[in-house]
Amino acid sequence: MKRSKGRYWLTGALACALGWPVLGSAADDITVGVFVSSTGALAPLGVDMERGYRIAVKEHPNIKGTPIRLVVEDDQGNAATGLMKAQKLVIQDRAKVLVGGTSSAVVLGLAAQAARLNVPIVSTNSQAVQTTGAQCSRFIFRTNPNDAMVANGTRILLQKRPELAQKKWFVVYHDFVWGRSNKEQFEKIPGVKVVGEAGRSMGTADWSSTISEIQNSGADAIYLALAVGDDMPAFLRQARSYGLKQFMLPPLGMPDSMLEALGTDTPPLVTGGLFASWTTQDKDPKMASFVKAYTAAYHTVPGPQAIQAYAGMQLVLTAMEAAPSLSPDDLIASIEKSSVDTVIGKLAIRKADHQGTVGTYMAESAPLKDAPGGAKVGWHVIQQLPWDMVKVPLNETGCKGL
Known part of the structure; x- marks a missing residue:
């Protein structure tokens, strides 16, 4: 009862301090x-x-x-x-x-x-x-x-496509909590060779300096740990305009609305960490x-x-x-x-x-015909990766108990 009273006193005080009734x-x-x-x-x-x-x-x-x-x-x-x-x-x-x-x-x-x-x-x-x-x-x-599970999905993708596992990767990431977390998990995948990386702030509109770094790195693949906001389409458009031909892997894919916005500017994209795809409606x-x-x-x-x-x-x-x-x-x-x-x-x-x-989904971007809502591009699911395939053992999570 004392704890309960204390809590309500605290919330009331906070409300008054913040000017909330x-x-x-x-x-x-x-x-x-x-x-x-x-x-x-x-x-x-x-x-x-x-x-x-x-x-x-x-x-x-x-x-x-x-x-x-x-x-x-x-x-x-x-x-x-x-x-x-x-x-x-x-x-x-x-x-x-x-x-x-x-x-x-x-x-x-x-x-x-x-x-x-x-x-x-x-x-x-x-x-x-x-x-x-x-x-x-x-x-x-x-x-x-989470990012470790997405990395497990990426690891499975690289195992299924060994030509990707042999590539030299350049990592482009947003330099904040999620971007650093995702980059670190990708770099832990056994056998992945990273030849360069560039961290940028959210809201980056001009990616020319990053593209120059990629061109000078010798990388033949790009890992895009970019929060899927406006920055991702901006990077992809500029990469196309600069003539970048490297394979690109966005770990989470991107929202279908952004695929639509990119349209023909969308390069072929593959991911092992897609959260879900509406295209599974044909079977579900x-x-x-x-x-x-x-x-x-x-x-x-x-x-x-x-x-x-x-x-x-x-x-x-x-x-x-x-x-x-x-x-x-x-x-x-x-x-x-x-x-x-x-x-x-x-x-x-x-x-x-x-x-x-x-789990996650292994998927690739693909053109569509007669799709709901007039969608022209979507994520075609190659394979669903269930929980048992991508889960992280409890002793590796960092959680010390609840």
Whole structure:
């Protein structure tokens, strides 16, 4: 009881300090707080994620007969802003759970304050290993693959295509939490030969100096650890204009909306770490149903982040429905033991570190005909790599226990 009183005193004090009235949601609804990047370089991902969440809630609009209220906040891809928005969602809106995480930096910032926020936080896009690794927390869950799992997908790709394993790689990466994490995991793959690297800030528009470094390095392959915002298309366009012929591997692929924007400027791309592809609808009725709902609502096909968001929110809503109460402890326990059959297969949580038991997809960009939403280019799945093929053993995650 003392702990509970202390918590409510703290939240009330924070609300007053921030100028927020402690109103909470209406008594006849349940608030789920969403934090995504609606503006800034990562906005294309955040928009896709929000759309996926909304469709999941539209399909599951009530918890035990009580309507769900979805409150969305723009974290701008900034850790400090993300924390402020999370506090607002918990204190003012009385969110029972937070879902989102376009940026790993934002999720890691929330992880540091998770005990004070005192609600489950579920990320469907944070890829930095430490999210469920060195900075694991009983409050933090991840339902998407992490960078080490993506690297395992890339390793399998290189094994299946030995001509790629023999190449000399130049690594282009965004010099922030996710880019450094992804680059490090790629460089750990046995046999990979890296002959150069260039780290650049988010928002880089002119890649000419990086392209010059690539040309002088002797590399015949480029690994693109770029957050799939505006920078990735800018790099690819300039690479084409400079005549770069090197094989290019974006570890996560890129959103389908960006493939569409590039159009004929899109070079042949292959990835082992794609989060998901709507093109699996031909063999998966669940995916076909989701694609139909998504294209009807937004007049375009869903990207990988939208698909992961939809599946992650389904798990959250299933866990909320099954929980004996909406207290933090009951919700955490329910998320830990819930599972749901989704468009990306069966999704559950590994209790020891709260990593989602998902896989990746080996895929290549390909032209399309008669596709939903008028899509002209998409990710053709070569092989689905399930959890058992890409998972990281618990003793290698860096998580010391929850």
